[in-house]
Each structure stands twice: as structure tokens, then as C-alpha cells.
Amino acid sequence: MLVRFWGTRGSLPVASTAAIVRQKIVGALLAADGRRFAGAADAEQFVERELGFAAGATYGGASPCVELAADDSAYFICDMGSGLRSFGLDSMRRNGEGHGKVYNFFLSHLHWDHIMGFPFFMPAFDPTAVIRIHAAHPDAEQALRRQQEEISFPVPFDWLRADIRFVQLTPGEDYEIDGVKVETARQHHSHTSYGYRFTDGEGRTAIYSTDSEHKPDNMEDEAAFIDFFREAELVICDTMYSLADSVSMKEDWGHSSNIVAVDLCHEAAAKRLALFHHEPTYEDEDIQRMHEETIRYEELTRQGSPLEVICAYDGLEVRI
Amino acid sequence: MEHTLDIRDGAIVFQVSGRVDESTWTAFGEALGDAVRQARQAAIAEVVIDLSNLDYMSSRGLRVLTVAKREADEAGIGLRLAAPNDVMREILAISRYDKLFTVTDRVEMKQ
Numbered sequence: 001m002l003v004r005f006w007g008t009r010g011s012l013p014v015a016s017t018a019a020i021v022r023q024k025i026v027g028a029l030l031a032a033d034g035r036r037f038a039g040a041a042d043a044e045q046f047v048e049r050e051l052g053f054a055a056g057a058t059y060g061g062a063s064p065c066v067e068l069a070a071d072d073s074a075y076f077i078c079d080m081g082s083g084l085r086s087f088g089l090d091s092m093r094r095n096g097e098g099h100g101k102v103y104n105f106f107l108s109h110l111h112w113d114h115i116m117g118f119p120f121f122m123p124a125f126d127p128t129a130v131i132r133i134h135a136a137h138p139d140a141e142q143a144l145r146r147q148q149e150e151i152s153f154p155v156p157f158d159w160l161r162a163d164i165r166f167v168q169l170t171p172g173e174d175y176e177i178d179g180v181k182v183e184t185a186r187q188h189h190s191h192t193s194y195g196y197r198f199t200d201g202e203g204r205t206a207i208y209s210t211d212s213e214h215k216p217d218n219m220e221d222e223a224a225f226i227d228f229f230r231e232a233e234l235v236i237c238d239t240m241y242s243l244a245d246s247v248s249m250k251e252d253w254g255h256s257s258n259i260v261a262v263d264l265c266h267e268a269a270a271k272r273l274a275l276f277h278h279e280p281t282y283e284d285e286d287i288q289r290m291h292e293e294t295i296r297y298e299e300l301t302r303q304g305s306p307l308e309v310i311c312a313y314d315g316l317e318v319r320i
Numbered sequence: 321m322e323h324t325l326d327i328r329d330g331a332i333v334f335q336v337s338g339r340v341d342e343s344t345w346t347a348f349g350e351a352l353g354d355a356v357r358q359a360r361q362a363a364i365a366e367v368v369i370d371l372s373n374l375d376y377m378s379s380r381g382l383r384v385l386t387v388a389k390r391e392a393d394e395a396g397i398g399l400r401l402a403a404p405n406d407v408m409r410e411i412l413a414i415s416r417y418d419k420l421f422t423v424t425d426r427v428e429m430k431q
Contacts, residue, residue, distance in 0.1 A: 216383035216384070216386045216387050217387070219345070219380055219383060222380075242415060242416035243379055243382055243383075243415040243416065243417065244415055244416035244417050244419055244420045245416065247383060247386045247420075248386075248420055257379070257415075259378075259379045259382075259411075259414065259415055260379045262379075263342070263378045263379045263380065267342050293414045294414075296410065296414065297410075297411065297414045297415075300376060300407055300410060300411060301341075301376050301378060301411075303341075
């Protein structure tokens with residue numbers, strides 16, 4: 001299974017500014033310290049090996065959208081944040097190469113940052129595309145139609161030509177969808193959110209658990225998450241806030257922290273954790289620092305096998 | 321996880337050793353809650369948690385500290401983290417709990 005991250009930022013899409021890009025270029029030039037490069041490949045190696053991620057790249061700013069590619073027969077997409085636009089265009093290229101035009105969406109919840117990409121999803125205008133929107137929320141269709149009412153958007157939902165169906169899921173039940181086993185679990189968030197567990201035909205499992213708060217008052221409930229995450233090859237987790245922020249000024253904001261994610265993954269014997277739903281006010285350096293600290297926390301608290309900690313960014317591909 | 325409770329210099333000193341993790345956080349929470357209640361009943365103004373002998377504390381343990389601090393705040397009792405060892409110092413920094421709690425290098429406040 002290949003997991004592609006099309007949008008990894010929480011709450012609001014963000015974009016780099018000219019000043020930020022210029023600062024990175026200046027930093028790279030100073031780090032190169034007058035070195036000459038044989039060509040683009042040589043320069044790329046320098047960026048890859050000698051600049052940190054924040055200095056040589058960017059975590060991006062699109063809001064949540066994650067693709068799970070099991071095979072070429074159908075697409076599996078978690079959430080419809082602003083990253084969905086890029087995914088949609090890329091999928092049309094792949095459709096031209098023979099990919100099946102079946103889009104299986106799985107919505108964690110209906111907040112704006114997780115559905116805002118759908119009005120820009122070009123395959124929705126393709127009458128030969130099949131779009132199945134899976135959600136445990138009974139009001140998923142209402143949320144998507146509402147954001148395309150004329151007061152908010154010039155193109156009404158009813159103008160979309162694809163075969164669009166809404167499929168209600170029930171937490172605790174197993175579903176077989178185009179060769180992938182799918183389970184959903186309720187999470188603590190405003191208007192509720194749902195995590196997803198995807199298992200492909202080879203038994204490889206990826207978890208999508210975003211916008212899920214783990215409060216100090218409900219720690220007994222975490223046993224259910226440990227079971228849901230059990231032995232997953234990849235767990236994508238909301239790690240938006242520090243633990244201190246999540247229990248103080250940002251309590252009840254519906255998000256979790258990096259160290260809770262590590263602890264849950266350790267207890268679940270998961271293999272890899274992807275930090276996700278990055279705070280929109282964080283610059284790339286802040287996210288990189290958070291990533292480094294999380295790696296260190298995992299080292300300090302590890303009892304069994306190491307948990308690999310990666311940091312999701314727009315464009316990241318992870319094969320599991 | 322083991323703990324001891326001591327009254328010293330007008331404070332309850334709660335020393336915890338071992339690991340506070342998924343298997344011990346409940347017992348840690350109960351014991352710390354008892355310490356706060358004892359302080360309230362005895363009109364003791366402060367509970368000091370001695371972190372010098374801890375192997376590590378997971379996010380469960382840290383959130384137990386938050387619950388205890390809320391109880392202590394309601395009762396007008398101070399709750400201080402003291403003498404963190406190197407591992408605990410790192411965990412407090414990574415979690416940013418060193419911004420949420422008063423952390424001192426020593427258990428005793430008086431020289």
C-alpha cells in the first residue's frame with residue numbers, strides 16, 4: 001500500500017511568503033559556503049544531505065487529504081481538505097493511464113478544513129466517475145451541499161456530473177470496500193470525528209486518526225484506541241499541540257499531542273507514526289523541531305521495538 | 321512504580337520512583353490525589369513531587385499531574401515539581417510541562 005499525503009495542515013491552509021522563501025535561499029547559499037556544484041543532481045544531493053528539512057524544503061500548507069493506494073482499480077482518500085484539488089488533478093492524469101475512476105472517500109468529520117477541497121475536485125464533473133463518500137456522520141451530504149450554496153460558492157452541488165453516493169458507516173462494523181477492509185471508530189471532537197483503520201489484501205494496516213482529543217479526564221478510553229491502532233504499519237495521528245497546550249489553553253479544541261500519539265503507538269505495537277494536522281501558525285522550523293523532539297521522546301520512553309516517527313508533509317509518499 | 325509520602329518543611333513531599341506508564345498511571349493518580357487531599361485536610365500549603373528517582377513518566381502520568389494540579393488549585397494548595405533527573409527534565413521540556421508547572425532543582429525551598 002502506498003500512502004500519499006496531499007494535505008497535512010490543520011484548521012486552515014497556509015502558504016509560504018516571498019520573505020520566507022528568500023530566507024531559505026539565503027540560508028542555503030550560506031550553508032554552501034561558496035561550493036560549486038557539477039549540476040542539478042549534485043546540488044540536490046547537497047540539499048538532501050546537508051540542509052535540514054525546514055531549510056531545504058517545506059512541510060506545505062494544504063489542509064488534510066491523504067490517499068491510500070492499494071491498487072489501480074479504485075482510489076481511497078481520507079478527507080477532502082484543500083489538498084484534494086491537487087489529488088484530483090493528479091488522479092485525472094492517472095485515469096488517462098488506465099486507473100479506475102472509482103473514488104472512495106472517508107470523512108473524519110465535517111469541519112471546513114476537512115471538506116473545503118471538494119468544490120475544486122475536478123473528477124466530480126466527470127460523468128463517468130463514481131464517487132462514494134463514506135462517513136459515520138449522517139449529515140455528511142448536508143455539509144457538502146451547504147458549502148456549495150450560492151452564498152458561499154458559485155457552483156452548486158447539483159451541477160456535479162459524477163455518480164455521487166453517500167454511504168453511512170457504523171463504528172465497530174467491518175466493511176470490505178474494493179479489496180480493502182475498513183473499520184471506523186468514534187473520536188472526541190466537536191460534532192464528533194471518526195478514525196479509520198484500513199487493511200489491504202496483504203494484511204498491511206494504515207490508521208487515519210485526526211482531530212481526536214485525548215483528555216486527562218478520559219484516559220481509560222484510550223484502551224479502545226490502542227486496540228484500534230494495534231500492530232499497524234502506519235498510524236497517521238493528529239499531533240497539533242504540545243501536551244501542555246492540549247490540557248490548558250487549548251483544552252476542548254479537539255486535538256492531540258505528539259507525545260500522546262507516541263504513547264498510544266508504543267502500546268499498540270505500531271511500527272510507524274506520522275505526525276499530522278500541523279498547527280497553521282507553525283513555520284517549517286517549528287514543525288521540524290516538534291518532529292525532532294518527538295523522535296527523542298520515543299527514544300526516551302521506548303520499551304520494546306522502536307517506533308519510527310516521521311513527519312507528514314504535502315507530497316510525502318510512504319510505502320507500507 | 322513506588323511512592324513515599326513525607327511531611328517536610330511545611331510541605332507534603334511525594335516521591336515517586338520507577339516508571340509511570342500505561343500500567344501504573346492509575347495507581348499514581350490515586351496516590352497523588354490522596355496526597356492533595358491530605359494536604360487540604362491538614363491545612364498544608366504545598367505538595368512537592370520529587371521526580372529524582374523516576375525512570376520516566378508517560379503522557380498518562382503527565383496528565384495525572386494536570387488533574388492533581390486542578391484539584392490542588394481548587395483547594396488553594398500549591399503543587400510543585402522538584403529535582404527532575406535528566407530524563408524527566410527532557411520529558412518536561414518536550415511536553416512543555418515545564419511551562420505549565422513550577423519546576424525547581426531541589427525539593428527543599430529553604431537553604
